[in-house]
Amino acid sequence: MATKLTPKELSKRPERLSPGHRLCAGCGATIIVRQILAAIDEPVIIANATGCLEVGTTIYPYTAWRVPWIHNAFENAASTISGVEAAYRSMVRQGKIPEQNIKFLAFAGDGGTYDIGIQALSGAVERGHQFLYICYDNGAYMNTGIQRSSATPYGAHTTTSPAGKVIPGKQQFRKDLTAIMAAHNIPYVAQAAPSQWRDLMKKTRKAVDCGGPAFMNVLSSCNRGWRHGTDETIEITQLAVDTCYWPLYEVEDGEWRLTYKPKKKRPVEEWLKRQGRFRHVFKPENRHMIDELQAEVDRRWERLLRLCGES
Amino acid sequence: MSKFEALTGNDAVATAMRQINPDVMAAYPITPQTSTVQKFADFVADGLVDTEFICVESEHSAMSACVGASAAGARVMTATSANGLALMWEIVYIAASNRCPIAMSLVNRALSAPINIHCDHSDVMGIRDSGWIILFSENGQEAYDNIIQAIRIGEHPDVLLPVAVCQDGFITSHSLERVEIFDDADVKAFVGEYKPRWPLLDLEHPKTYGPLDFYDYYYEHKRQQVEAMEHAQGVILEVADEFNRKFNHNYGLFESYRLEDAEVAVIAVNSTAGTIKVVVDQLRDEGLKVGLLKPRVFRPFPARELVDALSHLKAVAVMDRSVSFGAMDNAGPLFLELVAALAFHGVHVPVADYVYGLGGRDILPGEIERVYRDALKVAETGRVERMVTYLSVRE
Numbered sequence: 006m007a008t009k010l011t012p013k014e015l016s017k018r019p020e021r022l023s024p025g026h027r028l029c030a031g032c033g034a035t036i037i038v039r040q041i042l043a044a045i046d047e048p049v050i051i052a053n054a055t056g057c058l059e060v061g062t063t064i065y066p067y068t069a070w071r072v073p074w075i076h077n078a079f080e081n082a083a084s085t086i087s088g089v090e091a092a093y094r095s096m097v098r099q100g101k102i103p104e105q106n107i108k109f110l111a112f113a114g115d116g117g118t119y120d121i122g123i124q125a126l127s128g129a130v131e132r133g134h135q136f137l138y139i140c141y142d143n144g145a146y147m148n149t150g151i152q153r154s155s156a157t158p159y160g161a162h163t164t165t166s167p168a169g170k171v172i173p174g175k176q177q178f179r180k181d182l183t184a185i186m187a188a189h190n191i192p193y194v195a196q197a198a199p200s201q202w203r204d205l206m207k208k209t210r211k212a213v214d215c216g217g218p219a220f221m222n223v224l225s226s227c228n229r230g231w232r233h234g235t236d237e238t239i240e241i242t243q244l245a246v247d248t249c250y251w252p253l254y255e256v257e258d259g260e261w262r263l264t265y266k267p268k269k270k271r272p273v274e275e276w277l278k279r280q281g282r283f284r285h286v287f288k289p290e291n292r293h294m295i296d297e298l299q300a301e302v303d304r305r306w307e308r309l310l311r312l313c314g315e316s
Numbered sequence: 317m318s319k320f321e322a323l324t325g326n327d328a329v330a331t332a333m334r335q336i337n338p339d340v341m342a343a344y345p346i347t348p349q350t351s352t353v354q355k356f357a358d359f360v361a362d363g364l365v366d367t368e369f370i371c372v373e374s375e376h377s378a379m380s381a382c383v384g385a386s387a388a389g390a391r392v393m394t395a396t397s398a399n400g401l402a403l404m405w406e407i408v409y410i411a412a413s414n415r416c417p418i419a420m421s422l423v424n425r426a427l428s429a430p431i432n433i434h435c436d437h438s439d440v441m442g443i444r445d446s447g448w449i450i451l452f453s454e455n456g457q458e459a460y461d462n463i464i465q466a467i468r469i470g471e472h473p474d475v476l477l478p479v480a481v482c483q484d485g486f487i488t489s490h491s492l493e494r495v496e497i498f499d500d501a502d503v504k505a506f507v508g509e510y511k512p513r514w515p516l517l518d519l520e521h522p523k524t525y526g527p528l529d530f531y532d533y534y535y536e537h538k539r540q541q542v543e544a545m546e547h548a549q550g551v552i553l554e555v556a557d558e559f560n561r562k563f564n565h566n567y568g569l570f571e572s573y574r575l576e577d578a579e580v581a582v583i584a585v586n587s588t589a590g591t592i593k594v595v596v597d598q599l600r601d602e603g604l605k606v607g608l609l610k611p612r613v614f615r616p617f618p619a620r621e622l623v624d625a626l627s628h629l630k631a632v633a634v635m636d637r638s639v640s641f642g643a644m645d646n647a648g649p650l651f652l653e654l655v656a657a658l659a660f661h662g663v664h665v666p667v668a669d670y671v672y673g674l675g676g677r678d679i680l681p682g683e684i685e686r687v688y689r690d691a692l693k694v695a696e697t698g699r700v701e702r703m704v705t706y707l708s709v710r711e
Contacts, residue, residue: 048519052384063527073516076526077383077414078406084377087370088342088384088392093517095339095368095390102389102517125380128373
């Protein structure tokens with residue numbers, strides 16, 4: 006019997022990521038990792054791309070991981086876990102090791118996924134390895150000091166898309182990686198957020214049981230980059246969901262389904278104004294950027310509703 | 317009983333791979349290596365191996381998957397050439413540093429640009445400081461024998477390092493030759509079963525591979541890698557000794573050909589050494605005291621042993637199939653390391669360097685003869701006129 010997804014039952018499970026790591030207070034990544042690991046009853050083996058999660062949990066000679074874990078490089082979490090998974094299948098088939106229903110996971114940030122790691126990810130899912138790849142998307146290269154990635158929202162200030170006198174922050178809309186992964190026609194793709202923890206955990210279970218490659222894109226606040234209080238992570242994440250900047254949905258065997266529909270879709274401005282990285286867009290001369298971002302959020306939301314048969 | 321087959325270098329290596337039957341193979345097609353993985357794919361498709369064959373989307377992912385599989389506890393192999401190796405480069409270092417005993421067939425080809433698919437050694441020289449053990453092979457037989465030994469060398473508990481086995485692109489990889497293929501059972505017995513010490517797949521004892529490692533430990537880990545390299549030479553000789561006894565071949569750190577009573581010698585690796593042997597025989601017929609030293613083990617570099625083998629000579633010529641741009645006189649890597657070894661050990665033998673065969677340019681016996689005649693002149697005068705000469709190039 007799978008552990009019930011209730012706080013009471015889940016709190017009885019041993020933590021697989023131990024306390025004492027060096028990630029920031031209020032970091033979205035660790036919340037996501039703990040929720041995902043708590044959702045999986047089976048043994049796991051993890052590949053982790055270079056990034057905050059990796060450097061913050063494994064400063065030699067310490068490790069916060071109580072499960073087998075490997076970091077190889079920045080762009081290759083997917084190919085690394087594909088090697089681990091292939092080794093497992095080969096050795097089980099040959100009778101060298103027993104079958105153990107191991108769940109193979111890869112964790113990487115948006116830089117390691119949307120940008121430098123997209124080729125390795127695309128290749129690994131096309132090959133059909135049984136693993137779940139989790140992108141914790143905080144919308145910038147936070148580990149190297151908040152540089153823009155292709156996941157950075159339009160208008161956001163980062164250290165390589167600074168809000169300057171002439172160019173007010175990032176000039177491009179975000180890449181829609183979840184849709185790109187859905188286009189691979191793998192058994193399971195989902196978008197989730199730690200503010201909706203039960204939704205995230207249910208998706209995790211579906212993903213690891215789907216019998217093939219699975220991908221989850223999980224919104225992860227970085228208060229250093231987003232510029233908000235360390236105690237506001239979950240609240241601001243939920244605002245991204247309720248403004249439909251970050252809709253929650255899944256694509257299961259090609260069927261698109263919304264898993265959460267806000268009762269009232271809130272203006273994206275409400276999400277932006279809580280974060281220092283968007284402060285400059287509220288200046289009169291930049292307010293048009295809010296309208297442009299709103300229009301793009303609306304356009305993508307409408308498209309998603311159509312795909313999910315909700316419009 | 318072994319049997320003799322007509323095989324290309326690539327097919328000989330693929331045959332060794334079938335006999336080794338690795339748990340995982342991850343590779344990407346690149347000329348001139350491709351026919352190895354094609355042949356191996358046949359073995360997989362026909363059920364002749366138990367291997368999980370990962371057809372990756374790039375060489376970078378090939379080496380990444382190899383590292384993951386090796387850390388998991390699998391016996392892992394791959395094959396590549398030139399730009400493929402260059403694309404792997406980041407993970408080539410990581411494989412060695414994570415002490416993953418991966419065995420690679422490296423079919424030497426010139427690096428771009430300009431793009432060129434033919435043989436030189438610029439690819440392997442790019443990884444000479446990466447922490448891989450590097451073996452050279454004169455022909456398909458040696459490539460076959462070396463890849464079998466590579467498994468044992470890399471996986472030795474005192475070593476735990478990846479091994480690259482080189483052969484010359486097209487010249488060896490695509491030429492049919494007579495290759496002695498050992499019994500499947502004998503190869504299986506020789507390589508034995510891999511017993512990983514710290515497999516990720518051991519769920520009872522979770523391991524953290526590849527942690528962040530700062531100034532307080534990184535240096536010690538690098539020192540341990542040096543120690544592994546130091547152990548490697550002895551292990552290479554041990555494995556060779558066992559191999560020689562079992563299969564009646566004759567491997568060491570290098571091969572000496574008519575060197576003992578020679579006055580001058582040429583040093584060269586891979587297929588050119590075969591052509592040189594013909595020239596040595598011809599010149600010996602003229603009564604000239606010439607010989608050849610053919611390094612087999614390039615990493616770890618057997619400096620002391622090479623110096624001892626060369627110290628009686630009056631002149632030495634090194635033939636380099638690659639250039640170390642901007643190095644002393646733009647000489648080749650083999651020359652640079654050899655003169656350093658001679659100088660450090662206080663042996664004064666005049667040495668000249670001959671760069672040749674870049675991008676697959678043919679090297680003919682006449683040119684090799686010229687190298688020997690130059691060396692014989694140096695032996696008389698005791699003076700090297702030119703440190704680096706470019707053979708058969710339009711200048």
